[in-house]
Amino acid sequence: MVKIMEMVMDLENIKNVSVVGAGIMGHGIAQVFAQASYRVFLTARREETLRRALEQIRSNVELFIQHKLVREDAADIILSRIRTSTNLKEAVSDADFVMEAVPEVLDIKREIFQALDAYCPEQVVLATNTSSLRITDISLATKRPDRVVGAHFWNPAHLMPLVEVTKGEYTSWGTLNLTCQLMERVGKVSAKVLKDIPGGIGNRIQVAMWREAISLLDQGVASAEDIDNAVMLTFGARLPFMGPFLTADLNGVDLILNVHSYLYKYLYNSTEPARILREKVEKGEFGIKSGRGFYTWTKEGIAKAIAMRDECLINVFRPLLEKQLATLR
Numbered sequence: 343m344v345k346i347m348e349m350v351m352d353l354e355n356i357k358n359v360s361v362v363g364a365g366i367m368g369h370g371i372a373q374v375f376a377q378a379s380y381r382v383f384l385t386a387r388r389e390e391t392l393r394r395a396l397e398q399i400r401s402n403v404e405l406f407i408q409h410k411l412v413r414e415d416a417a418d419i420i421l422s423r424i425r426t427s428t429n430l431k432e433a434v435s436d437a438d439f440v441m442e443a444v445p446e447v448l449d450i451k452r453e454i455f456q457a458l459d460a461y462c463p464e465q466v467v468l469a470t471n472t473s474s475l476r477i478t479d480i481s482l483a484t485k486r487p488d489r490v491v492g493a494h495f496w497n498p499a500h501l502m503p504l505v506e507v508t509k510g511e512y513t514s515w516g517t518l519n520l521t522c523q524l525m526e527r528v529g530k531v532s533a534k535v536l537k538d539i540p541g542g543i544g545n546r547i548q549v550a551m552w553r554e555a556i557s558l559l560d561q562g563v564a565s566a567e568d569i570d571n572a573v574m575l576t577f578g579a580r581l582p583f584m585g586p587f588l589t590a591d592l593n594g595v596d597l598i599l600n601v602h603s604y605l606y607k608y609l610y611n612s613t614e615p616a617r618i619l620r621e622k623v624e625k626g627e628f629g630i631k632s633g634r635g636f637y638t639w640t641k642e643g644i645a646k647a648i649a650m651r652d653e654c655l656i657n658v659f660r661p662l663l664e665k666q667l668a669t670l671r
Contacts, residue, residue, distance in 0.1 A: 351465045353523045356438040357381060362430065362454060363443035367471055369395035370499030371441050373402060376423040377500075377667060378528040384426045385433035392426040399424070402500050409656055411663055412670040419670065430454075431461045439524060441493060443471040451475065452483035459484035467517050469493040474541050477510030487512035491521045492535065494542055501655040503662045506542045508535040529666025547586075557610035559636070560618040566636040582658045 357380065361372040364386035372384045372395070386392050403417040427433045434440055440458055444450055451470060458468050468490050470480050481490035492508030505525045509518045522532040535542050541549065555569050564572070580589070590598045610616075622628075622635065629635030630644045637643075656663065664671075 358436055358438045360434040360437035360440045364391050364395035368443035369398050371495055373399045373500045374528050376420045382424045383433040384424055385430055411667050416670045434461050440468050448475055451480050455483040473545050477508050477538050481510045488514040489517050491517050503531050503659055505530045505532050506535050507532050510538045554610050556616045556619050560616045
């Protein structure tokens with residue numbers, strides 16, 4: 343039987359945050375905490391990864407400067423709050439809160455959490471940024487599963503407002519609530535996920551959409567570009583303001599029932615990934631990582647797509663970002 347304790351650290355006692363992993367998610371998470379005046383220790387296996395992470399953080403803040411969201415010296419201020427090391431023990435031994443953002447592989451995460459359990463003081467909360475794995479499966483690598491919690495930031499972490507905070511089977515309510523409070527302290531909106539299901543909330547809904555979209559492409563119904571446009575220029579455009587339940591109420595729940603009653607039997611419902619997706623991976627068509635995925639990519643095209651994404655997110659979430667970055671204006 344796993345022993346669950348309710349003693350957790352007080353929010354005001356959290357001063358030092360360690361971020362484990364400095365890749366796609368880790369650098370943005372470190373930036374979020376540093377923006378909120380926390381002392382951050384960022385760790386990764388390779389010095390090169392840490393160097394690129396700091397460069398990316400500076401680039402992110404320079405975009406904020408261009409949009410007049412922060413003052414001119416904000417990048418120097420934020421980076422002055424971040425230390426780096428390839429030594430995991432050094433990076434986490436004085437932490438008050440730990441955020442893990444290593445690759446989405448259960449064995450890797452369990453190995454990291456076993457080490458964190460050995461290196462961190464007993465009261466420290468250990469949070470995982472997993473987007474698909476069960477928190478419980480990760481937490482059982484420690485002797486403190488009551489202090490292991492999910493805190494799923496969305497990519498790009500410095501721009502996306504919401505963090506899904508997930509209660510594992512053994513996560514204490516104190517740990518869950520403290521993590522929500524901390525996310526709100528750094529300017530994020532927290533969504534409590536009360537059942538430890540694979541994928542959480544957003545990822546399950548997103549994957550359901552992907553399943554149908556990729557199936558439509560596989561059947562030759564439309565091109566990837568036309569399917570993207572059909573999402574972006576219709577219901578996708580209202581998603582920042584209206585979720586599925588608000589949309590249902592505004593359209594009429596009776597109408598939604600009629601549509602679902604007719605359409606469900608025609609939707610792709612395989613429990614296996616579509617043929618075209620497997621074929622692309624087998625051919626090494628991984629997207630921007632390989633230069634080809636559902637689209638063909640050049641360096642210029644990649645930079646343009648990311649810039650467009652970030653510009654749109656800043657425009658959509660500007661009021662929330664202004665609040666989050668108020669101390670740096």
